Amino acid sequence: MSEQKLHIIIDGTEIPAEAGKTILEAADTAGIYIPRLCYHPELIPGGHCRLCTVKANGKPINACTMTVTDGMVIENNSPEMRTQRRHILEMLFVEGNHFCPFCEASGSCELQALAYRHGMTAPLYPYFFPARQVDASHPEVFIDRNRCILCGRCVRASRDKDGKSVFGFVGRGIGTRIAVDSEAGLSGTRLDAADSAARLCPTGSIVIKRLAYRIPYGKRLFDLSPIGTDIEKKRKDDG
């Protein structure tokens, strides 16, 4: 069923889509941005963050796993979906300990960039202030769980791309954390700074040491243009 051309309608705009593609992939190709956090094009989708939730024919579904069907009507950038996404972003901010002003990832952090894009100034929910572990034992990479949003990118990258399974989840519910494959911490694992798992973290939770300030604050990816504009630029170029 390759190459079969379908059409879907996103927020009133009809776009072509290939059969077998997900809503998110079809939207990306057409230059329409659907917000996402746990999704990464190099990884199989995880379905953790739910930010890419859209309404497909009226029903909420995540765009990263749902495949397109011909004539599918999708609500993406509506006031309701934007509000719901902002709520999830606020939840992620209060669940962890995110202090943007002194975070190595500020300006290149996808969580921070999405919060700006959704007009979040401060979370309206009460903070959890959880006690979270920092592990700087590895010579080249550290993990600061205060900034972890449990998107599972590191888990999938290490398992599926690096073939090492250095990371895993541990616990359940609000107590879920990222664990590493050694009781001695990151230094006891087979993690290498060149691994996919070390560079796909969307926040400042897994950071490669000594590189963090090579690009100064103010000149980083999302300092220059809001998250999603790379995808939306395609549409403007085509149009």
Add this chain to the structure above:
Amino acid sequence: MPADPLSIVREIVRRTGKDRSRLLDIAREVQSRVGWIPGEAVGAIAEALGIRPVQVRDAISFYSFLSLSPGGRSNLRLSTCVAGRMRGSKQVEEALAREAGTGFGSVSPDGALALGYTSCNGMCDQSPSALIDGNVLTNLAPGDAKGIIQGLRQKSTFTKTRVESNIRQGGPVIFAPLERGAAIRSALNRSPQDVIDEIARSRLRGRGGAGFPTGMKWDFCRKAPGDERYLICNCDEGEMGTFKDRVIITEVPDLLFEGMTISGYALGAKVGILYLRGEYQYLLQHLEEVLERRRRLGLLGMTVCGREDFAFDIRIQVGAGAYVCGEESALLESLEGKRGAPRDRPPYPVQRGYLNQPTVVNNVETLCCAARIVEKGAEWFSRMGTRDSTGTKVLSVSGDCERPGVYELEFGIVIDRLLELVGAKDVQAVQVGGPSGQCLAVKDLGKRICFEDASTGGAVMVFNASRDILSVVRDFTVFFVEDSCGWCAPCRVGTSLLLKKLDKVLSGLAVHQDLLDLESLGNTVKIMSRCGLGQTSANPILTSLKNFPRLYEERIRQGDFSPEIDLPRAIQPACELTGREPSGEERSE
């Protein structure tokens, strides 16, 4: 018998094989023999199964009954079920803690026992109830504490499980006499497709709560491309207030196995798996004996009923304490030896389920109905019930009523009439469908129990006028906080936020805006969560806000905004320590 964890793991793996999908069995056995799962056992399991230790921890740490750190030599877990609360579990808890000389959540000074909690363990009609190392205690009273704790210290055998079935009213489908093998023989006289068509004609719908048409599910699975097909029976009823499957597998296990075998024939499956919730482990031996008898009678095995072309057998997988595993895709993950996190759909289990093969997951009661439909015919079945809900429903009733227990009734029964049957008086609210269902007020008691009106997987909990409904809502919300799997953000964080906000209301610190926020937050959890359980985890709050608005309004104060904390109370310790008086501003409100 080997004593060190390493040789224990090796010995178990010799029996189970180096099969990832048996991880839960291996871990459960280590837990039961060592008392916990030490690091060297984790390493040995990982090595045997060809995975990394972090992946073993990933799975094990998900389940309540598996522990990666040492606990007491015995573990007592008191059920936090609301039905138990209503019958004095708090007093039992205090008595147990006093006798043990330790609080709940910790180990006694002599290391003999650990006291803890467990979510509803399906004994709501004979609560308060507790689990002790796989055994069940029911109808507990504070006076029992001394004997229990002494028994545990001396490792005596007082922990004899005594569980009542309490079938208050049987019906024609589930609790009717059964001629062993009759339904299977009737099925084998027809083609698999004819069996599926008969089930479809009966308009049987899934009894677990979602109500998906069973015939259609079987048909999808039979026709899906795949190398193998699997039939899974979901006996992981973890929804608070639900205990009907416990009674069914206790009283009529043959009917269930009959239904599983028929389904296996219809689907073209060789293997059926019964996923038994860890709380019901005490029934394992009984069920294994029934299976063994059926093998001897030729009703299971390589040639079922002598048919060379039909081989089918049933294996039992015991869970390890996780409500979310009742969600069918989470159950499949658990069966594959992973943490019980639901999957994204599509693909649906009928397309890619257990081990990526087409799989049907059906509730215990559904499979029992299927057996009876094949035996007595679709017309007989569909004459009962309502248009969209044919047949009978087994209800498990608990709470404020004279006759708690199990009732098999035709679909369509009016709730008022049900309340009469169970002897409920002075009713204030009825929780239909457990915490994920709806909290109904008196004005709604004319509703009927069926998929098209008041739908339930079986749970009906009754609350009389003396009960504080909002504290029940709180217990339900705590249940979802405890049992959220944590995979997706809206349910993982949202359930905890709902609890915080509800506590603000209960402590009298909320204003009207907080009620609006509560509703908005609940809607986010409902719309954005990944699985059916997450999507319904705000229901206790959302349905009580709708049906009991006054209970909330009575608790709020005037004003546009109020802080989360009570300032005078928050600074009191500091004032006492420093010996200063609160200033005027700090004293107000």
